[in-house]
Each structure stands twice: as structure tokens, then as C-alpha cells.
Amino acid sequence: MGFGEFDSDANTSAAAGPTQSAKIVVAGGFGAGKTTLVGAVSEIDPLTTEAVMTEASVSVDDVSATPNKATTTVAMDFGRLSLDDDLVLYVFGTPGQHRFWFMWDDLAVGAIGAVVLVDTRRLSDAFPSIDFFENRNLPYIVAINCFDRLLHHQIEDVRHALTISDSVPIIACDAREKESAKQVLITVVEHAINRDRALQPG
Amino acid sequence: MDAWDRLHQGTDREGLDSPARFVLNKKPLVLQVRVPGRTVLGPASGGARPGATGARSGAARVPGARAPEAGAPATPGARTVPGRRAMPDGPGAPAARPVPAGRGVPGARPAPVPGARAMPEEPAHHAAGSSVRTRMIMRPYARTGGRTRPDYELALEALVSTSERGRVPQAVTGVQHRRICGLCAEPRSIAEIAAYLNLPLNVVKVLVSDLDNAGLVMIHQSGLSFGDRSSREFMDRVLQGLRRL
Numbered sequence: 001m002g003f004g005e006f007d008s009d010a011n012t013s014a015a016a017g018p019t020q021s022a023k024i025v026v027a028g029g030f031g032a033g034k035t036t037l038v039g040a041v042s043e044i045d046p047l048t049t050e051a052v053m054t055e056a057s058v059s060v061d062d063v064s065a066t067p068n069k070a071t072t073t074v075a076m077d078f079g080r081l082s083l084d085d086d087l088v089l090y091v092f093g094t095p096g097q098h099r100f101w102f103m104w105d106d107l108a109v110g111a112i113g114a115v116v117l118v119d120t121r122r123l124s125d126a127f128p129s130i131d132f133f134e135n136r137n138l139p140y141i142v143a144i145n146c147f148d149r150l151l152h153h154q155i156e157d158v159r160h161a162l163t164i165s166d167s168v169p170i171i172a173c174d175a176r177e178k179e180s181a182k183q184v185l186i187t188v189v190e191h192a193i194n195r196d197r198a199l200q201p202g
Numbered sequence: 203m204d205a206w207d208r209l210h211q212g213t214d215r216e217g218l219d220s221p222a223r224f225v226l227n228k229k230p231l232v233l234q235v236r237v238p239g240r241t242v243l244g245p246a247s248g249g250a251r252p253g254a255t256g257a258r259s260g261a262a263r264v265p266g267a268r269a270p271e272a273g274a275p276a277t278p279g280a281r282t283v284p285g286r287r288a289m290p291d292g293p294g295a296p297a298a299r300p301v302p303a304g305r306g307v308p309g310a311r312p313a314p315v316p317g318a319r320a321m322p323e324e325p326a327h328h329a330a331g332s333s334v335r336t337r338m339i340m341r342p343y344a345r346t347g348g349r350t351r352p353d354y355e356l357a358l359e360a361l362v363s364t365s366e367r368g369r370v371p372q373a374v375t376g377v378q379h380r381r382i383c384g385l386c387a388e389p390r391s392i393a394e395i396a397a398y399l400n401l402p403l404n405v406v407k408v409l410v411s412d413l414d415n416a417g418l419v420m421i422h423q424s425g426l427s428f429g430d431r432s433s434r435e436f437m438d439r440v441l442q443g444l445r446r447l
Contacts, residue, residue: 019363019389022424083443084439088359088391089444110359110424189440193437193441
């Protein structure tokens with residue numbers, strides 16, 4: 001009796017909303033467009049804790065290549081996408097500064113995969129993220145954020161410069177556009193599935 | 203006193219547990235004990251010079267006049283006293299401090315001034331108290347009883363939904379617990395709770411694990427692990443969902 005009640009209790013609650021969630025991580029250098037990409041795909045206003053960059057942080061964060069960036073993400077921001085009645089996808093942007101490395105473990109655990117967003121003006125900013133995901137064995141793709149809708153470099157040149165293997169997809173995107181950002185996420189999941197198949201056929 | 207104020211001005215962001223708030227009423231008493239008037243007079247007795255008594259009575263008279271000048275430390279007191287003995291008193295002050303208790307300190311007693319002298323101080327303390335009271339922010343882990351880790355790992359994206367029991371207001375105690383139960387009437391992730399309630403992630407994890415232990419919420423962990431069939435089906439569903447958007 002008691003068990004029966006408990007079960008029905010659980011069922012009614014389960015029917016009330018999503019019970020499954022997935023996570024994709026968006027990483028990249030400072031000012032690469034992580035927050036923009038999260039905002040472009042999210043169905044809600046991205047939940048974010050952004051603080052206006054103070055003069056103190058100007059000396060810490062290099063803004064020479066992105067002079068118009070007025071804020072920097074001091075905690076992670078994330079968006080939400082309802083994929084089905086019972087399925088939600090969360091897209092997390094990594095903290096933009098290295099002093100927040102400690103949060104990356106929390107972000108990487110259980111993620112389907114990751115996007116490393118690259119600004120080709122500062123390729124080297126992507127190195128720490130790539131190293132992290134490779135160490136963690138987390139499937140990741142590289143998305144080149146075309147800021148002026150122009151791809152300034154050949155994709156294979158970028159691959160060479162980043163010294164990543166041929167199996168890692170590299171795509172161009174415009175982080176401001178929803179369709180483009182969505183395509184980035186699709187590429188991540190496809191890559192994760194393909195890699196999963198390659199590792200465990202059957 | 204200045205040092206005391208400065209020490210506690212820094213902590214005014216935690217209005218509730220700041221010692222400054224509780225000690226407030228007792229401060230005037232504390233002040234009376236070590237009011238400068240006595241220390242000013244002390245040196246005179248400590249000096250124990252031939253002319254001391256005369257000087258002391260002079261000093262005792264003076265404070266009455268200059269009471270509003272308040273916290274005046276030893277030196278001004280000495281200064282008002284005739285210039286001839288101003289200097290020797292300065293260094294004598296620390297040595298003199300134990301003296302008032304031991305020796306008669308007759309000179310010190312006659313001055314009821316200390317009580318009056320504490321008066322001008324009080325408004326300042328009230329001002330400080332009000333500034334303390336305006337801010338009511340607690341330190342984050344005060345809400346978790348100091349625990350910084352939940353009993354078990356909770357993923358950022360783990361969904362939390364309020365159970366039937368959790369919907370009964372009387373069942374949930376604690377402001378934060380109640381806020382979480384209210385928020386999670388529709389399922390929300392740990393990260394969302396932290397964002398909406400403006401609490402650090404680890405605090406939310408602890409609070410949610412408390413609620414889970416009490417059966418007030420249900421937690422749906424994704425438990426995605428690569429290489430098994432269910433996780434591949436799960437990823438396929440995510441992919442289909444993304445393509446449908």
C-alpha cells in the first residue's frame with residue numbers, strides 16, 4: 001500500500017517536466033564569443049554572472065584584440081534548450097579566466113562533448129582548453145568564430161597551427177546566429193556519437 | 203576604540219554575525235573602564251611628585267570643562283595642565299596604568315567625568331550600528347552549517363524537482379530550503395537553482411542533498427557514461443532533438 005502510494009507519487013511528479021538532462025561545454029579564449037554562442041542557442045536568457053570589467057582586471061585580461069569588449073565573464077554562464085518533453089540540454093560556457101580553472105572539472109564531468117571556440121586572431125588562447133579536453137578524453141570540436149562573417153584562414157591551416165588530430169572536426173561558425181550555433185552543437189553530438197562507435201563498435 | 207571600530211567596520215557585510223552588533227550595548231561600559239580621563243589622571247598619581255597633588259586637582263578640574271572634547275588621549279590632558287610638567291607625564295602614562303587599581307588613585311575617583319565623557323561617544327556607536335544593520339548578507343556557508351561538500355556528487359545539470367512532500371509548506375524548514383522547493387515545482391538543474399537564488403554552486407549542492415535526504419525533492423542525475431548502449435541512445439535522442447529545433 002505504502003509502496004503503491006509512493007510509486008504513484010513518483011509518477012505524477014515525473015510527468016510534470018523533464019527528467020533527463022544533458023550538457024555541452026563551450027570553451028575558448030577570453031573574448032572568443034562563448035557567451036554570445038550560449039545566448040544564441042538558449043531558449044531562456046542565459047543565466048550568467050557577468051561583471052563589468054574594472055580597471056584592475058584590464059591589466060589581467062588582454063583586451064588589445066577585442067577593444068570593444070566591456071565585460072568579462074567572471075563566472076560561468078549557461079543556456080537551456082528543451083529538446084523533448086522529458087529532455088533538456090544545458091550549454092555551459094567556461095569561465096573566461098584561468099583563475100577559475102577549478103570549475104572546469106565540474107563542467108567536464110558528464111558532458112556529452114565540448115566546443116573550443118577559436119578567434120583566429122589569437123589562436124594560442126585555445127591551447128589550454130584543447131589540452132584540458134584532450135587530457136580528460138572528452139570529445140571536442142573546434143569552431144572558428146568568424147567575426148566579420150569572414151574566414152580569414154584555411155581550416156587545415158588552423159588544424160596545423162593547433163596541432164590537433166584529423167579526427168577532430170573543425171567548423172566555421174558565427175556565434176551570434178542561432179542556426180550557426182545550433183549547427184555547432186549538432187556537430188559536437190555527432191562527433192561524440194562517432195567517437196563512441198569507434199571506441200565501442202556494436 | 204578607534205581600532206575596535208576599524209576592526210568591525212570591515213565586517214559590516216555580515217550584519218547578523220558581526221560581533222560589533224552584539225557588543226553594541228556593552229560598549230559604553232567598556233569605555234568607562236578605560237576612559238582616557240582616568241589614564242590622564244593616572245600619570246599624575248604615577249608621577250608621585252611633590253607637586254603632583256596640585257597638578258592632579260588641576261587636571262580633575264580641567265576635564266569638566268573640556269568633556270565634550272571626548273576621547274582625548276593622555277597628551278592633550280597633559281597639555282592643558284601647566285606646561286611645566288607636560289613632558290614627564292607622557293612617558294609615564296603606560297607605567298601609570300596599573301597604578302589606579304592598586305594605589306588609592308584619589309585623584310581619579312573625584313572625577314565623575316568619565317560618565318559624562320562617554321556621552322558624546324554614544325551617537326557615533328549608534329551610527330556605526332545602523333550601518334551594520336542596513337546590510338544583511340550572510341556568508342554563504344553559514345547556510346549549510348559550514349559544510350562545503352554535499353554527501354554525494356551532484357552534476358551541474360542534474361535536475362531537481364520538488365516531491366509531493368516538498369510541496370507541503372510545513373514540511374520544509376529553512377528559508378533557502380523553501381525557496382528551492384518553490385523553484386523546483388518544475389524541474390530545474392543545480393546550476394539554474396544557483397543562478398536564480400544567487401547562491402554559490404556548492405552551497406546549492408549541499409542544500410539540495412539535504413532536501414533529497416529528507417525526501418523533499420527528487421534528483422535526476424544524467425549518469426552519462428560512454429560506451430554503453432543506453433548512453434548512445436541518449437545521445438541519439440539529444441541529436442534528434444537538436445535537429446528538430
